[in-house]
Amino acid sequence: MVELNKFYIGESVKWMRDNLPDQFVDLTITSPPYDNLRNYKGFEFDYETMLKELYRVTKDGGVVVWVVADSVVKNSETLTSFKQAIYAKEDVGFNVHDTMFYQKNSYPFPMSNRYYQQVEYMFVFSKGKPKTVNLLRCDAQGRKRKSTTRNPDGTTSETKYETGHKTRVRDNIWLCDTGYMRTTKDKIAYKHPAQFPEQLAKDHILSWSNECDIVFDPMCGAGTTCKMAWLNNRNFIGVDISEEYINNICIPRLQEYGW
Numbered sequence: 001m002v003e004l005n006k007f008y009i010g011e012s013v014k015w016m017r018d019n020l021p022d023q024f025v026d027l028t029i030t031s032p033p034y035d036n037l038r039n040y041k042g043f044e045f046d047y048e049t050m051l052k053e054l055y056r057v058t059k060d061g062g063v064v065v066w067v068v069a070d071s072v073v074k075n076s077e078t079l080t081s082f083k084q085a086i087y088a089k090e091d092v093g094f095n096v097h098d099t100m101f102y103q104k105n106s107y108p109f110p111m112s113n114r115y116y117q118q119v120e121y122m123f124v125f126s127k128g129k130p131k132t133v134n135l136l137r138c139d140a141q142g143r144k145r146k147s148t149t150r151n152p153d154g155t156t157s158e159t160k161y162e163t164g165h166k167t168r169v170r171d172n173i174w175l176c177d178t179g180y181m182r183t184t185k186d187k188i189a190y191k192h193p194a195q196f197p198e199q200l201a202k203d204h205i206l207s208w209s210n211e212c213d214i215v216f217d218p219m220c221g222a223g224t225t226c227k228m229a230w231l232n233n234r235n236f237i238g239v240d241i242s243e244e245y246i247n248n249i250c251i252p253r254l255q256e257y258g259w
């Protein structure tokens, strides 16, 4: 049986076949290589087998958050992200529970003839109906607000109040702090070329899992999902094909947090 709260080096599809039983994982948060945008340490990546294996190891009602964006090739976006989402639904059997976006406040690849690329997709796939849904609310604590109501005689009245608690359920576009020392405060993580923000991982963990659940990242890179699972009392499993990322980033990074 696989040990929880550990990192593993390996090609993920093979690693899952060798190590994970069916219906084992509650939540996966992962980000595959985006087309050929980055030259990682010699990865092989086949999204079809990866998605099929993820379906097998996910519990009924479990969720896979698939964070992805497209590159531009020969003047056109590749739309690989959508191909992957359609494959996950049509061929693998996942529900597409939500197509969410994360909006960055830094722009890594400005192009001269396009608007600044600010969003990436966060496809929330579920195996059947999600078994855990803890929708987060807007961060509006303690803000002064006013509401206007129309009276029966057509006049209006204004009520001023201070929100002592969080207000409504969030939108499905999440604004995330990105860029050096904003994606994470862990300097060591920037040895990896493409991490997603810690806040993104944390907020999905809180949304789609409960304490003690198993949170998986089969392409864990700098270990962002694993760190946030650890800090939020979930069990994690992190796999990456790169020995260097696991040994020189993930392990020392988590050790800073009492792992």
Ligand SMILES: C[S@@+](CC[C@H](N)C(=O)[O-])C[C@H]1O[C@@H](n2cnc3c(N)ncnc32)[C@H](O)[C@@H]1O
Pocket: 010, 011, 012, 013, 030, 031, 032, 033, 034, 040, 041, 043, 044, 045, 046, 192, 194, 195, 196, 197, 218, 219, 220, 221, 222, 223, 224, 225, 239, 240, 241, 242, 245
């Ligand atoms: C976009 S990065 C993930 C970054 C991660 N989400 C984070 O925040 O640190 C993709 C990672 O997938 C790994 N990778 C690519 N193909 C893989 C495979 N077949 N099996 C395991 N890891 C793979 C790469 O080494 C790279 O670290």
